[in-house]
Amino acid sequence: MTEIEGDAVTAPVRQGPLYRIVRGFLRPLVRLVYRPTITGAEHVPMRGPVILASNHLSFIDSVVIPLASPRPVQFLAKNDYFTGTGFRGWVSRTFFTAIGAVGVERGAGADAQAALDAGRGILEHDNAFAIYPEGTRSLDGRLYRGRTGVAWLALTTGAKVVPVGLIGTEEIQPVGAKLPRVRPVTVRFGEPLDLSRHGQATSGRARRAATDEIMSAIHALSGQELAGVYNETPPQGALAKLADRVVPRERI
Numbered sequence: 001m002t003e004i005e006g007d008a009v010t011a012p013v014r015q016g017p018l019y020r021i022v023r024g025f026l027r028p029l030v031r032l033v034y035r036p037t038i039t040g041a042e043h044v045p046m047r048g049p050v051i052l053a054s055n056h057l058s059f060i061d062s063v064v065i066p067l068a069s070p071r072p073v074q075f076l077a078k079n080d081y082f083t084g085t086g087f088r089g090w091v092s093r094t095f096f097t098a099i100g101a102v103g104v105e106r107g108a109g110a111d112a113q114a115a116l117d118a119g120r121g122i123l124e125h126d127n128a129f130a131i132y133p134e135g136t137r138s139l140d141g142r143l144y145r146g147r148t149g150v151a152w153l154a155l156t157t158g159a160k161v162v163p164v165g166l167i168g169t170e171e172i173q174p175v176g177a178k179l180p181r182v183r184p185v186t187v188r189f190g191e192p193l194d195l196s197r198h199g200q201a202t203s204g205r206a207r208r209a210a211t212d213e214i215m216s217a218i219h220a221l222s223g224q225e226l227a228g229v230y231n232e233t234p235p236q237g238a239l240a241k242l243a244d245r246v247v248p249r250e251r252i
Helices: 017-034 061-068 086-098 110-123 149-157 204-222 238-246
Strands: 037-039 050-054 073-078 101-104 128-131 160-167 186-189
Touching: 017 061, 017 086, 050 061, 050 149, 050 204, 061 073, 061 128, 061 160, 061 186, 073 110, 086 101, 101 110, 110 128, 110 149, 128 149, 149 160, 149 204, 160 204, 186 204
Parallel strands: 037 186, 050 128, 050 160, 073 101, 073 128
Antiparallel strands: 160 186
16 A cells, blocks of 8 residues: 555453453463563553554564563454354453454455554554564564554554564474473563654655664664565566566555
């Protein structure tokens, strides 16, 4: 999409007693077992809307961030985790609800905007929202170029962005591993970024500049090698490659 528009705001997402019970139980347990190194937690505002923008190395990142954050935080997860049937479906639905996940359809176009609107609804009710600007986890450990949806959220809602650098989570649960392993992990929270100086959310240039500032802050925290490209399947065919180079699409 070259423009991100839309005024629809989803209803507020309530964090029920199950979320508070699981968070209260898992936080001390995880810290006892993994003994994570957490720095900069004081940078996370305890009130008002805030976006936690993080690098993405493992499935377990979506568990690590809520448990490391000093305040409750929500994030988006694919709807498949909430729609399963039988005992397995119940376990999946209960677990993801308990850690603050909000189900959305994943994809491009309308699905991408619907996901951003879900995040906007969370922020406009003064909650904390976690997002991975790379779009999907890095399989080679490099930090990929950020998609501009995170900037649209920040510029639309006025929320501050706290960059987050995760180190070592890919060793806890590598791709293909069903169960997490005990490995050292570091979570670094950076100073909040006020991106309003870049301009309005309707400006593609403002969204790109704000996103680049966020990714630069994440890079300073994570120390990853920069990939310099988006984390996606390259365009196939000579015409597709030429079109992507001549008229680059905005990745949201």
